[in-house]
Amino acid sequence: MIEIRGVSFSYGKTGVFRDFSLSIPEGQVCLVTGINGVGKSTLLRLMAGVLRPDKGKIRYDPKLGADPRRKIGFVSDALSLYESLTIAEAIGFHKSVYGLSSFDDSLIQHTKIGCRQKVRELSIGQRTIFHLNLILSLEPAVLLVDEIIHSIDAYLRKVFLEQIVQLLSKRRLTVVMVNVNFHDIEHLIERVILLKSGEIAVDENIEDLKSKVKKIVARNRPDSLNVLSQIDYSEHSEFFVYPFDNRLRGTIEGDIFDLNLTEIVSAFIGGEYA
Amino acid sequence: MGKLEEPRQIRIDAKSAVPAYEQIKRAIKLAILSGRWENGKQLMTLREMALKLMVNPNTIIKVYGQLENEGFIYSRPGAGYYVKLDPAKFSKGSPELFREVTEDYISKALQLGYSAEQILREVAALTNIGIPSARRKDHGNDRD
Numbered sequence: 071m072i073e074i075r076g077v078s079f080s081y082g083k084t085g086v087f088r089d090f091s092l093s094i095p096e097g098q099v100c101l102v103t104g105i106n107g108v109g110k111s112t113l114l115r116l117m118a119g120v121l122r123p124d125k126g127k128i129r130y131d132p133k134l135g136a137d138p139r140r141k142i143g144f145v146s147d148a149l150s151l152y153e154s155l156t157i158a159e160a161i162g163f164h165k166s167v168y169g170l171s172s173f174d175d176s177l178i179q180h181t182k183i184g185c186r187q188k189v190r191e192l193s194i195g196q197r198t199i200f201h202l203n204l205i206l207s208l209e210p211a212v213l214l215v216d217e218i219i220h221s222i223d224a225y226l227r228k229v230f231l232e233q234i235v236q237l238l239s240k241r242r243l244t245v246v247m248v249n250v251n252f253h254d255i256e257h258l259i260e261r262v263i264l265l266k267s268g269e270i271a272v273d274e275n276i277e278d279l280k281s282k283v284k285k286i287v288a289r290n291r292p293d294s295l296n297v298l299s300q301i302d303y304s305e306h307s308e309f310f311v312y313p314f315d316n317r318l319r320g321t322i323e324g325d326i327f328d329l330n331l332t333e334i335v336s337a338f339i340g341g342e343y344a
Numbered sequence: 345m346g347k348l349e350e351p352r353q354i355r356i357d358a359k360s361a362v363p364a365y366e367q368i369k370r371a372i373k374l375a376i377l378s379g380r381w382e383n384g385k386q387l388m389t390l391r392e393m394a395l396k397l398m399v400n401p402n403t404i405i406k407v408y409g410q411l412e413n414e415g416f417i418y419s420r421p422g423a424g425y426y427v428k429l430d431p432a433k434f435s436k437g438s439p440e441l442f443r444e445v446t447e448d449y450i451s452k453a454l455q456l457g458y459s460a461e462q463i464l465r466e467v468a469a470l471t472n473i474g475i476p477s478a479r480r481k482d483h484g485n486d487r488d
Contacts, residue, residue, distance in 0.1 A: 099400055232395055239391035239401035257356060257364050257399035277363045287457075325457040330358035 071096045072117055072212065072244065077126035079116060086112050087268050089126070096131055096211075097242040099258055101249055103335050104265035105342055110248040111146075113265070114214050117246065118144035134211055140168075143210035145202055147194070147218045157200065158185040164204050177203040180229045195222030199229060206237070213237075215247040231255065252331040262331070264338055272312075272338065276331070282313040283334045288324025295322075299340035310337035354397060362451065364399055365406045370444055372407070376416050376427055377441060383429040387417060 074092045078085075086109040094100055102110050115121040116128060119139045130138035152160040161173050181199050183192065192200060198218050205213070213234070219227055231254060237243050238258075249255065262279050264272035274282065286292055286309045291300070295311040295318070310329075319326065329337070354371040356364050375381040387393070390408065394401040408425055411417045418428045453463045 231398065235394050235398065235401065236391065239394055253358070254398060256358050257397065257403065260400060260402070280361045280363075327455055328359050328361040333359075 071131040072246075073127075073129045074116070075127050075129070077116065077123040077128065079112065079121065079123050081112075085268065087116075087123075090268065090270075091126075092263070092270065092273075094244060094246060094261075096133075096244055098260055099238070099245045099247075100261045100263060101247050101252070101255070101259045102263045102265065103249060103339075104271075105339050108265045109268055110265060111216055114144070114146075114216055114246065114248055117212075118142055118214050120144065131211070140208065141211040142214065143202075143205035143208065143212065144214045144216070145198065145205060145218060146216040147197075147221075152189045154188065154190065156186050156188050157183055160189055160200075161185075161204075164207070168208060170207060173207050175203060177206065177229070177233060181226065194218075195226040198222050199226055202230060202233065206233070210243070212244045212246070215245065215249075217248050219247075219249070220251060227254070231258070234258065252335065256331045259331070262335075264335070266342065279334060280328065280331075281316065283329055283337060284311055284314040285309070285327040285329055285333070285337075286311055286322060286324045287327065288322075290323065292322055292324065294318065298337045310340070312337070356397060356399070360451070360455075362448070365403045365410075368397065368399070368403070368407045369410060370448065372411060373416055373441055373444075376429055381427050383427055385427045387425040387427065389424055 072092075072094045074090060077087055077090045079087045079090075090113075092113075102113060104110055112121065116123055119128075119142065130142075134141040152163065155163060157178070161175065164170070165173055178200055181196055183196050183200060189197070189200070199222075219230060222230065234243075234245065235258065238245070245258075247255065247259070252259075259276055261275050262272065263270055272279070283298075286295070287306055288309065289306050291297060291307070292309060292311065295309075295314065298310045298312050300310065301308045306324075309324075314326075354368055354375075356367050360367065372381070372387075381387075387408070388396065390401055390404045393404045397404075408417065408419070412419060412425070415430060416428060417425045419425045450460075450463060453466075454460075458466075
């Protein structure tokens with residue numbers, strides 16, 4: 071469990087969060103999304119303990135012990151510490167810092183990383199996998215995944231996601247992902263949190279979200295519904311609506327379509343750019 | 345006896361508002377009822393199935409749990425899940441599954457933009473059953 075209570079945070083004069091609260095129960099897989107610059111990564115950094123809130127508190131499950139940061143794995147592009155070391159040296163260093171007696175490197179075996187390669191010679195994707203491997207050796211209870219997985223190729227992305235599914239099937243693991251691209255994680259996610267101007271604009275479990283966001287193709291704007299965004303064509307328009315209620319089905323003029331997660335988030339975000 | 349191989353028939357439609365667990369459950373039921381998945385065969389483990397479909401393992405736990413409750417599969421502690429086909433259960437044509445298949449069809453047709461009336465007409469035409477009010481509009485489709 072991670073509980074963020076009344077947190078305020080700003081970078082100098084630029085406020086990001088004001089009196090922000092969010093609670094993520096143990097074992098949940100959450101997606102945090104929203105437009106660029108809304109504070110997704112800042113939120114993750116606050117949860118990871120990399121940034122400290124100006125005000126408010128972030129509490130973790132007592133099970134995580136006195137130093138919860140050790141049980142929180144933060145997958146980001148920050149791997150600068152080991153730049154000049156080889157993979158083997160970095161693993162040795164990691165083991166000594168954390169007092170590990172063994173190191174399971176099966177994850178990097180999936181990639182073409184050699185143990186004599188220097189960390190700085192790795193591609194972004196390889197670095198991410200290597201970083202994940204280091205993090206997993208600490209058996210985290212919470213995994214925070216920043217947008218970094220966008221910059222890795224399709225194969226390594228699959229390796230990465232399969233690893234997460236493996237972990238989820240073995241033990242309880244809380245996962246918070248920051249993402250704007252969902253086709254392959256759509257069915258891993260249990261809850262979607264959409265940020266807007268430093269606040270939570272949407273917080274729904276995936277099933278509810280899918281039943282509440284619809285595309286209506288019609289000539290006229292549906293008066294009874296809240297339209298998030300619309301796309302106009304010569305003869306008709308596509309209206310993205312939320313919240314939709316199934317009981318309205320008979321009363322709506324036009325055709326109603328279900329959406330996948332990418333389309334749903336685009337509908338929300340599209341409204342913000344309009 | 346080998347495990348059931350890849351659940352090739354299971355495709356999750358990300359666009360559907362039918363929850364993923366429900367879609368997987370239906371696909372497995374159909375595989376069992378149609379005889380493709382034979383009685384006594386072992387299903388993939390929770391982890392294998394989650395990896396194959398790239399879904400949250402909790403989803404598969406829910407699917408297997410519900411299928412077990414409904415008597416389509418059974419589990420042997422520590423040894424996995426197996427297909428259980430009880431012919432008596434399905435001799436009456438499994439109204440429950442029929443209902444699900446029907447709902448599935450209707451929701452897909454509605455998604456394609458067809459109205460309830462058009463769906464009724466189509467079913468009537470395909471099954472040769474007359475629906476008086478609908479038949480009149482069906483030009484050149486008089487089958488009597």
